[in-house]
Amino acid sequence: MPVPVLCSAARANSEDHTGLQARLPEHNTGYATHTFYFQEEGLGTEEMEAVILVDVLRRAGADVIVASVEPELQIEGSSGTKLVADTSISACANEMFDLVALPGGMPGSARLRDCQVLRRIITKQAEDKKLYGAICAAPAVVLMSWGLMKRKKMTCHPAFMSKLPTFWAVQSNLQVSGELTTSRGPGTTFEFALSFVQQLFGDKSAADVGELLMMRLGGGRHLKKEFNKIDWSFDQTPRVRSGKEWVDLGEATIEKKSDGWSLGLRMVLVPIANGSEEMEVVMLVDILRRAKVDVVVASVEKCIQVVASQNTNIVADKSIGDASEHTYDLIILPVS
Missing domain, CATH: 3.40.50.880 (Class I glutamine amidotransferase (GATase) domain)
Known part of the structure; x- marks a missing residue:
């Protein structure tokens, strides 16, 4: 069944609705296309988490709005990737969404936490018992500080588990507790995103998108077959990195140190x-x-x-x- 439209359906074809022009995916998978999903980004956001969430949900037919909590639409992720949001957080203050989701990363999560417009949006989402979620550091840094995970099982990145209440903390890749969904980090983002597809569109849609993305669902086997074997060779001496300096392997003895030499x-x-x-x-x-x-x-x-x-x-x-x-x-x- 199509997911109910919580915003005006006309918004998808309107260019003058509070400055927001909705984006519909070019390659519709056949699922409902009027589910509005909202994601926020700040400087230091985990770019993998942000992009995977957006990509997977758009493939499922959701209309995704990516909002910046910064003064500018362009943000730089925690590993240096530069992304441009669709709109500013202030333009979303009076909008309604089927889902609000927070990527993690530091200091991105702290910057989300400090945004009062975002706090009002997601607090209303929780009060209305509509879907919301967070991944990585965001459950502990953002939702916990706002009191939006009370009496709910939750998970987050292992480095932040100590900040969660012991009785409600769960060491799992994904935790769905009513309208709240939490997950652990970049490596679990596909599970996190597909969980939202399942909650919004159903099991078949989640399975179809997972298959499209070549994901291993339900513990299936890896597909491994080698074609046209190539022996890779290099015309230069391999190098190692320590701090910001590179050294040829032929000129140095590599030792394991606390600060770490890394092949690269x-x-x-x-x-x-x-x-x-x-x-x-x-x-x-x-x-x-x-x-x-x-x-x-x-x-x-x-x-x-x-x-x-x-x-x-x-x-x-x-x-x-x-x-x-x-x-x-x-x-x-x-x-x-």
Whole structure:
């Protein structure tokens, strides 16, 4: 059954409704397209969590509004990815949503917590017993401080579990407690997002989207088959990184130290274009940067801001022309 429209249905086709123009997915999966989902972003937000949530829900047919709690629409995620929100948080103050969800990350979660407009929006969402959720640090940092998880089982990132009340804390990847859904971090975001698809659209929709994304649902086996085996070789000496300095392996003895030497690639290029898969882009960049890899995101378009396949706005580090002045250890092409 279609999910009830809690905003005016005309809003989807109106350009003058409090400055918000609703976004409908270009490739409709056949599910209801009038469910309004609202996500907030601030500086230091976990970009993987934000982008996966938006992407999965849009594929299911939800109309997603991404709002910035910062003075500007462009924000920089915790691993340096630059995203552009659809609107400001203040433009959403009088709107109604079927779901409000908070990505985590620090200091992003703290910046969400300090936004009073957001607090009023999500408090009303909870009082009206409509769906809301948070992931990673956000359950403990935001919802706990606002008193919005009372008498509900909850989970969050392991680093913040001690902030949750012991009796209600659950060490699980996903916890659904009535209208509240919480989850642990970037690695559990697909489960988090698909849970919302299931709650909004039903089991079949969640299964269909999971299959579309090539996810392992229900404990299925990994599909593994090798074609055209390639032996990878490099024409330069591998390097290691300590702090901000790189040293050739041939010139140094590597020892395990408390501050850590880490094997890594010196520079990786990730070209992006309009229509690139935002989840693939953001996950690649985020994970490589966490491993201390120097990643350059380059736009092949005329401007450095691109609109990805599910309408996420990503700002590249530079143009492909500027990026061509350097050499790279690895170039990765996300799907477009």
